[in-house]
Amino acid sequence: MDKQKAYPLPEALSLLRQTTYAQFDATAELHFNLSINPQKTEQQVRTYVNLPHGTGKKRRILVFADPKQISKLKSSDIILGDDEMIEKIESGFLDFDLVLAHPSFMPKLAKVSRKLGPKGLMPNPKSGTVGEDVLHLLEGFTKGKVEIRNQADSTVLHACVGKLSFSDDQLRENILTLINTLISAKPAKAKEPFIRACFLKATMGPAIRIDLTSLS
Numbered sequence: 001m002d003k004q005k006a007y008p009l010p011e012a013l014s015l016l017r018q019t020t021y022a023q024f025d026a027t028a029e030l031h032f033n034l035s036i037n038p039q040k041t042e043q044q045v046r047t048y049v050n051l052p053h054g055t056g057k058k059r060r061i062l063v064f065a066d067p068k069q070i071s072k073l074k075s076s077d078i079i080l081g082d083d084e085m086i087e088k089i090e091s092g093f094l095d096f097d098l099v100l101a102h103p104s105f106m107p108k109l110a111k112v113s114r115k116l117g118p119k120g121l122m123p124n125p126k127s128g129t130v131g132e133d134v135l136h137l138l139e140g141f142t143k144g145k146v147e148i149r150n151q152a153d154s155t156v157l158h159a160c161v162g163k164l165s166f167s168d169d170q171l172r173e174n175i176l177t178l179i180n181t182l183i184s185a186k187p188a189k190a191k192e193p194f195i196r197a198c199f200l201k202a203t204m205g206p207a208i209r210i211d212l213t214s215l216s
Contacts, residue, residue: 001206008214009175012200013168020205026164027057028171030178031199031207032157035191038150045157046149047185048128049178053170054144056163059097061141064105064123065134078138081105089115099123100137101130120147148182155196157182164202175200179215 001015020026036043063070064081079085079096089112099116101109101123109116109123116122123129127147131137150157161174179198186194199207 001208003206003209006209006211008211009172010168012208012210013171015208016171016200016202016205017164019208020164020202022164022202022204024203025056026203026205027055027160028162028164028166029201029203030159030161030175031201032159032182033196033198034150034155034157035194035196036150036155036187037189038153038155040189043187043190044150045182045185045187046127046147047181048145048147049159049181050140051144051146051161051174052177053162053166053174055146055160056166057160059141060095061138062096062099063134063138064099064101064109066102066104069102069134083108086112094119094121096121098141099129100134100141102132102134103130106130120149148178148185176215 001019007015016028034045036045038044058077060077060079062079062081062085067080070080081099081101085093086108092115094115099109099121106123113122125131128137128140128145146160148157148159159178161178162171166174179195183194195212198210198212200210201207
């Protein structure tokens with residue numbers, strides 16, 4: 001593999017499988033360098049994308065809603081939130097990847113915002129993690145809805161696009177969906193080209209530069 005070369009997506013996907021050293025079902029990731037000024041709030045990138053084939057990762061989701069609405073949920077990956085859970089969070093418990101909430105729970109969750117906020121876990125209507133129909137929110141996130149955002153004070157953005165057990169077509173569709181969503185979330189004052197560089201890599205594998213012109 002030539003580290004100085006930018007590869008068309010089909011070639012990059014082939015190299016992705018050839019270059020990982022992982023002895024398990026490795027994660028496929030995209031890494032972007034964006035033309036943004038991360039010091040300016042209006043140039044932060046934060047949006048959600050619905051990957052057509054999901055990420056292949058299981059996420060532990062904490063759900064605060066009417067017990068009657070969520071009592072039928074039977075999954076080891078879904079945690080039902082209540083007053084006791086809020087106390088546990090206050091004590092430092094953060095063994096979950098996402099928090100969804102009905103608006104009626106937001107006053108109670110405000111007391112743990114300092115615990116959840118720095119981890120990007122505080123529910124927020126703008127991020128699609130607060131809503132009247134929590135089951136609908138949950139369905140979206142369990143089917144492949146993921147957040148993409150630039151790293152704090154950085155022009156870099158990382159995103160998971162699946163597993164190496166996915167077919168090339170599945171990875172390609174996830175990648176194109178994510179890139180199109182990212183482009184649509186371009187801040188108005190970001191410079192061109194918005195995506196300076198894009199790399200595809202697998203867990204324990206090298207970064208493979210993608211030829212962005214091959215995606216048009």
